Amino acid sequence: MGTTQLETVPEPKYWHLKTVLGDALDSEFAVGEILPNERELAARFGVARATLRQALEQLELEGRLQRRRGVGTTVAPPRMGVAVADAGHTRPGGTEGDWQPVDTGLAAPPAAVALLLGTAPDEAVHTVRRTRSSHGQPVAAESLYVPVPRLPALALPATASGPARARAVLRELQELRPADRDRAVELGSARADEARQLERLPGSPVLLVTTRYVVDGATVAVAVATYRADTCRLTFGDADPVGLPAA
Amino acid sequence: MGTTQLETVPEPKYWHLKTVLGDALDSEFAVGEILPNERELAARFGVARATLRQALEQLELEGRLQRRRGVGTTVAPPRMGVAVADAGHTRPGGTEGDWQPVDTGLAAPPAAVALLLGTAPDEAVHTVRRTRSSHGQPVAAESLYVPVPRLPALALPATASGPARARAVLRELQELRPADRDRAVELGSARADEARQLERLPGSPVLLVTTRYVVDGATVAVAVATYRADTCRLTFGDADPVGLPAA
DNA sequence: GAGTGGTCTAGACCACGCA
DNA sequence: GCGTGGTCTAGACCACTCA
Numbered sequence: 001m002g003t004t005q006l007e008t009v010p011e012p013k014y015w016h017l018k019t020v021l022g023d024a025l026d027s028e029f030a031v032g033e034i035l036p037n038e039r040e041l042a043a044r045f046g047v048a049r050a051t052l053r054q055a056l057e058q059l060e061l062e063g064r065l066q067r068r069r070g071v072g073t074t075v076a077p078p079r080m081g082v083a084v085a086d087a088g089h090t091r092p093g094g095t096e097g098d099w100q101p102v103d104t105g106l107a108a109p110p111a112a113v114a115l116l117l118g119t120a121p122d123e124a125v126h127t128v129r130r131t132r133s134s135h136g137q138p139v140a141a142e143s144l145y146v147p148v149p150r151l152p153a154l155a156l157p158a159t160a161s162g163p164a165r166a167r168a169v170l171r172e173l174q175e176l177r178p179a180d181r182d183r184a185v186e187l188g189s190a191r192a193d194e195a196r197q198l199e200r201l202p203g204s205p206v207l208l209v210t211t212r213y214v215v216d217g218a219t220v221a222v223a224v225a226t227y228r229a230d231t232c233r234l235t236f237g238d239a240d241p242v243g244l245p246a247a
Numbered sequence: 248m249g250t251t252q253l254e255t256v257p258e259p260k261y262w263h264l265k266t267v268l269g270d271a272l273d274s275e276f277a278v279g280e281i282l283p284n285e286r287e288l289a290a291r292f293g294v295a296r297a298t299l300r301q302a303l304e305q306l307e308l309e310g311r312l313q314r315r316r317g318v319g320t321t322v323a324p325p326r327m328g329v330a331v332a333d334a335g336h337t338r339p340g341g342t343e344g345d346w347q348p349v350d351t352g353l354a355a356p357p358a359a360v361a362l363l364l365g366t367a368p369d370e371a372v373h374t375v376r377r378t379r380s381s382h383g384q385p386v387a388a389e390s391l392y393v394p395v396p397r398l399p400a401l402a403l404p405a406t407a408s409g410p411a412r413a414r415a416v417l418r419e420l421q422e423l424r425p426a427d428r429d430r431a432v433e434l435g436s437a438r439a440d441e442a443r444q445l446e447r448l449p450g451s452p453v454l455l456v457t458t459r460y461v462v463d464g465a466t467v468a469v470a471v472a473t474y475r476a477d478t479c480r481l482t483f484g485d486a487d488p489v490g491l492p493a494a
Numbered sequence: 495g496a497g498t499g500g501t502c503t504a505g506a507c508c509a510c511g512c513a
Numbered sequence: 514g515c516g517t518g519g520t521c522t523a524g525a526c527c528a529c530t531c532a
Binding site: 011018 | 429
């Protein structure tokens with residue numbers, strides 16, 4: 001009588017646990033509320049901690065929980081909608097949800113990016129790294145790659161290498177007025193440096209957004225943005241984002 | 248001399264393993280090739296199987312490996328680009344990469360969808376489920392929800408409930424000619440039924456694409472598509488998808 | 495039935511945040 | 514220094530695929 005069924009096809013414990021916990025989150029917990037610790041929860045459900053953790057991992061993947069080492073597990077707020085529409089060059093005024101340059105330099109891009117740009121694998125390109133936050137939380141880290149010949153005004157030796165130069169590159173790119181963009185979204189895991197910027201652990205699931213800037217059929221720049229998959233829902237298109245689809 | 252560093256900041260074993268294995272995949276294995284089994288790999292690297300599995304999980308998340316129970320672990324091909332651009336109503340001719348109706352009915356949609364549609368939580372709507380495959384593999388399962396009043400031509404009692412009726416609903420929706428769409432992408436995990444259709448285990452990571460069809464500012468339909476996150480790279484925009492960004 | 499990956503256990507120790 | 518989640522171990526059994 002305790003469980004729903006006699007389970008002719010016994011579903012895994014962690015899966016059942018996830019369902020039970022998920023329902024409990026809906027009915028008995030408020031956003032931000034802290035859950036009992038893992039050892040206690042495991043004991044309460046009569047399972048090993050590893051099994052309990054498997055259920056928690058799933059719930060975290062779905063954006064329903066947030067776990068922080070040394071702190072505890074809390075009920076996560078609904079994912080925030082993050083517009084990707086023209087994140088390429090948003091207005092520099094920067095509302096709450098905008099970009100902050102971090103770093104700039106000349107370096108060889110990852111092989112996959114070089115392929116998209118049509119540059120040699122070891123050819124150095126303008127590289128701009130920036131982060132995006134929304135509602136006070138970091139949500140994305142991006143690397144933008146622009147082949148040097150595309151930005152003639154920056155051909156002089158790089159004097160400033162800080163945010164000032166980052167802004168210069170962005171401005172230059174903006175002046176190229178790419179008529180078309182083409183994006184891809186896929187699942188990835190955060191590298192160590194990205195994880196730090198996103199305030200997550202290395203390997204956390206992220207949504208990789210690859211944007212190709214096109215002028216006259218040629219790829220003039222490529223940006224690879226890394227969005228926190230736990231807290232973000234990427235929105236596309238023109239209308240305003242509404243509602244929150246369940247995971 | 249074995250490892251790269253003396254590790255002043257010791258990175259987790261599974262993380263290091265993932266790197267080593269990932270490099271090995273690039274240099275020593277061909278796509279489709281089968282890896283040694285987990286017990287042997289664990290022994291070879293001198294770690295517990297659970298630790299080895301943590302590394303494999305990451306690599307699978309990044310689409311570099313494919314694991315099948317009872318079979319083994321194989322090197323995955325690069326993710327396939329899947330166009331989401333106008334997946335809403337693609338040409339019915341159906342090339343290799345298109346949709347197959349599965350099921351139709353009248354049922355109350357999930358709460359989150361009812362909210363988007365502006366219907367009552369228990370109001371039944373037209374529900375069409377279909378699957379999409381590409382290159383011979385299932386890549387997505389979708390549920391489309393259309394409030395009954397939006398499709399007056401279907402107001403008669405539902406006679407056929409099979410694929411034929413599914414096509415009728417899709418045709419009706421198409422005739423509404425939604426001028427605008429608005430999409431969101433987020434990470435989720437496959438429900439049991441979706442997992443079956445996608446030939447994956449329940450809980451596998453999926454990309455949830457929520458599409459809102461808008462006519463004259465009103466939401467006339469909502470579709471929730473579930474794409475396999477391991478094998479798919481979702482592409483947006485008009486230009487043809489090129490290249491493969493690394494995870 | 496042999497071999498694979500998937501689940502589960504009961505422990506241990508570590509890294510981190512905070513008081 | 515205490516309590517949290519994160520990592521790791523060595524084992525066991527189960528579910529599945531395929532010869």
